[in-house]
Amino acid sequence: MIRHSVIFTLKYAKGSAEEKDFLQATEKLADIPGVKAFEQLEQVSKKNTFDYGLSMEFANQDEYDIYNNHPDHTAFIRQYWIPGVEDFLEIDYTPLNK
Amino acid sequence: MIRHSVIFTLKYAKGSAEEKDFLQATEKLADIPGVKAFEQLEQVSKKNTFDYGLSMEFANQDEYDIYNNHPDHTAFIRQYWIPGVEDFLEIDYTPLNK
Numbered sequence: 001m002i003r004h005s006v007i008f009t010l011k012y013a014k015g016s017a018e019e020k021d022f023l024q025a026t027e028k029l030a031d032i033p034g035v036k037a038f039e040q041l042e043q044v045s046k047k048n049t050f051d052y053g054l055s056m057e058f059a060n061q062d063e064y065d066i067y068n069n070h071p072d073h074t075a076f077i078r079q080y081w082i083p084g085v086e087d088f089l090e091i092d093y094t095p096l097n098k
Numbered sequence: 099m100i101r102h103s104v105i106f107t108l109k110y111a112k113g114s115a116e117e118k119d120f121l122q123a124t125e126k127l128a129d130i131p132g133v134k135a136f137e138q139l140e141q142v143s144k145k146n147t148f149d150y151g152l153s154m155e156f157a158n159q160d161e162y163d164i165y166n167n168h169p170d171h172t173a174f175i176r177q178y179w180i181p182g183v184e185d186f187l188e189i190d191y192t193p194l195n196k
Contacts, residue, residue, distance in 0.1 A: 002142065007189060023194065044100065045190035053191050089187075091105060092143035093151050096121065 001094060002058045004067075007043055007050040008088035014051075018084070025080045026054055032070045034063035050087070099192060100156045102165075105141055105148040106186035112149075116182070123178045124152055130168045132161035148185070 012018035023040065030038035041053035058064040067073055110116035121138065128136035139151035156162040165171055 003139075004143075039191075040194035041101075041191040042194050043189060044192055045102075045188050047188040050189070052194070053189070055191075090143050090145040091141060091148070091151070091189075093137075093139040093153075094142055096138035096140050096150070 002061065002064055003037075003055060003093040004058065004064060004090075005053060005055040005092070006088055006090045007048070007053045009049065009051045009086045010084050011086045012084060022080050022084045023052070025076060028072060029054070029056070029076060032067050032072050034058055034066050050089070100159065100162055101135075101153060101191040102156065102162060102188070103151060103153040103190070104186050104188045105146070105151045107147065107149045107184045108182055109184045110182065120178050120182045121150070123174060126170060127152070127154070127174060130165050130170050132156055132164050148187070 010019055010022060012022065026040060029035060035056045035058070037055070037057040039053075039055040041055060043050045043053050056067075058067065108117055108120060110120065124138060127133060133154045133156070135153070135155040137151075137153040139153060141148045141151050154165075156165065
């Protein structure tokens with residue numbers, strides 16, 4: 001299992017129509033084949049500057065690659081992510097293999 | 099629900115006894131009252147420099163505060179975290195309130 005996540009801030013004001021549109025657009029990522037445990041998150045720690053998070057799980061790297069290359073994902077990146085995101089950090093986890 | 103997580107790198111070499119000791123010590127955090135869904139994670143994205151993650155969930159801020167102030171947590175910070183951690187970022191999530 002690979003848990004893919006990204007924490008980010010938007011260029012849009014809190015409560016703005018643009019922010020709402022962006023967050024609604026992220027919901028459609030959950031419908032891309034292979035995406036499991038999709039979550040839209042608010043980042044609430046004051047120890048970093050990010051406001052939001054998205055998290056999803058893939059069974060394996062192949063499923064992750066299919067998502068990355070899926071036209072609905074690349075369209076989201078082009079139409080929403082690139083114009084709207086101010087700052088972000090991608091984090092991918094697997095269970096620790098001890 | 100608050101999902102508290104931290105991504106981090108250690109000062110210790112991969113596969114070293116010190117690294118193993120550190121990671122084993124983190125397991126005991128799961129026994130602190132209020133800690134749910136405890137996970138030890140490996141960070142596998144090449145888009146950041148962190149190697150490991152810990153994640154846990156609390157029912158609410160009160161449970162989170164109890165954990166933070168618990169003597170087993172503060173002892174872990176003193177004995178393992180401060181001497182062993184090279185770099186880290188804390189991230190706390192709640193489900194997005196749309």
